[in-house]
Amino acid sequence: MKVNAMLKIKKLGILFLVCAMVLSVFAGCTAKTSTEAAPTATAAATEAPAVVEGPYYSADMTAEQIVVDAASQGKVGNWGLGNEYEIQALLSKYGQDTTYLSQAFDMDGFDDDSILLASAMTYNELGLVKNSYDGGYGYGDTVSYIDMNDEGVAMLEDNIFCTKTFAEANPNTVKAFIAASMKGWAYACANPEEAAEIVYSYGSSVSSEHQAYMAGEVKKLVETDTAGNTVTVYGKMDTAAMQQTLDLAKTYIKLDDAVAADALAGFELSNIMDSTYWDAAMADGAVLGTPEKTDVTIQLKWLPQAQFMGYYVALAKGYYDEVGLNVTITPGGGDISETTAVYSGQVDFGVTWVSNLIAANAGGMDLIEVAQVFQRSGLVLVYKLND
């Protein structure tokens, strides 16, 4: 009995030792970081006063001063993957190199100061940084941001697109889909709280408070253009803003494939958009006709959230049924490529950023934008303010 007990104790001891060993491996890593953290913090504090007072930026600094300082420290962040062109245009505008840090899909990098000037969407990340609800960082008014629209480097984002072939074969379906979706957007913008709840009920990646915040911000993007003027018609394709988007895309989308690069250089607006469907769908007393295809699917660019409230509202309120469509909404997320999904015919419509559509067409797809939902850029660069 005694021997057995001894063995048990030994075994337990061994188990403990192994656990300790494993833990020490991890502890070794964290210990290193904590000892190294102190000198970097003091270094930042001693270097910073040469430019500004305190490690961050003051409210009266110009966008140029902030961009130049953050870029010189190599601390401008963006997610990349086709979301970076406006940031690169801004960096170029102020004579900086166009390299940026790869930002994760959370704001931890901004929180721990490894990114001083972080990319954020007004309706999503900016809300998480400012607000203190579940998932928020609670910075409140201690942060400020640089708006791409104010800087003249805005590129248009969320649109509705399909393939040219699909649109030509199913013109009535496209018109009906636009008309019902825009009705959904109109209702959602008039009742953002209700729209947020509808989206939340369809499955959500974020809290209901954040959905409500998002609905309010998305409303602004849908109803205000890049110059800050109010837009009264939903989904309008503003030629000037589209042209600016295309011009910036031509400059900053870098393609290794010579065939695609040549195609991109020769692009005009007619290669990426066709406003005839929207014009016909939104005209007074428009006759939509019978849809050629009634079961259609729309692929979202991201997870179910108020960014796409117009479609969820149209679905919940039966606007799609009214025009004779049976619509399925497919959420995106991660690396799901909405352009490929539409091109390959898995889905009929998609929501993407105009720049992504341009890159995809340069690669050989035949996509066309049929409505432009967001009238201004929702991308900002957020920074912390000194106390």
Added chain:
Amino acid sequence: MKKIKEIVNKNSFATTVYPILFGVLIVVLWQTQILHKILGADTFTLPMPSRIFDIILANTDSIWTNVVATLIVAIGGLIVGSALGFMLGVLATFAPKWGAGGLTVIAAFNAIPIIAIAPIANNLTKDLSDNPEIRSMIAKMIVVTLTCMVPMSINVNRGMTELKPFSLDLMKSYAAENRTVFFKLRLPNSVPYIFTALRVSVPVCVISALVSEYFAEFIIGVGRQIRENIVLAQYATAWAYITVACAIGIILYIILLIAEGITLKGRK
């Protein structure tokens, strides 16, 4: 050269020529679009080999920059991971009681997906350097190290303990010290096992380097280029980088086989 020739001769005709013939067949089917019909793919998502090679040839400079970045991470992580794994294997040999259990725990590391370790490694290395290029290289190397450590530690432990029958008794009958047993018996016995481990960890080091690049702060590397280009629907360019990634893996594996042939020559 002579040595390499011998090795090539030693590997029978079938093991080298048939795989190559199969590869050629695939490329021919691919270029003639028969492969597209079999898979139901189009030339957009599965571009022609000729187009892919055109892109590789037109972008040798930028591809080389990315290859070097990936190789540093893969080989650096492989060396550090294998060295650590070796030490753990030896340690487990000299403390057999907890060694076996300890190795089982370490083997559990292999069950952690790379996509889970990579962001953690990023966060752990945030304060290591002010230069994001260096700290993200270290983060990627940690991932490769962890994945390469496991096969080495287990195989070295086996090589050190699974000795020829009675060989340990013989050493004891000579009153050999532990040191002598280690250097004259255990270490030589474990050499083939080290190569077995490397056969696993060389392909793994390339894969984990590619995947860890997805999450790295600093944007560089073959894996990152594959991801960027697929998301941007630039499939031809993505395939160019996939081809390069395959080439890295195959070349490293061939180097390993040659090294193994030279080292283990005349063993069996």
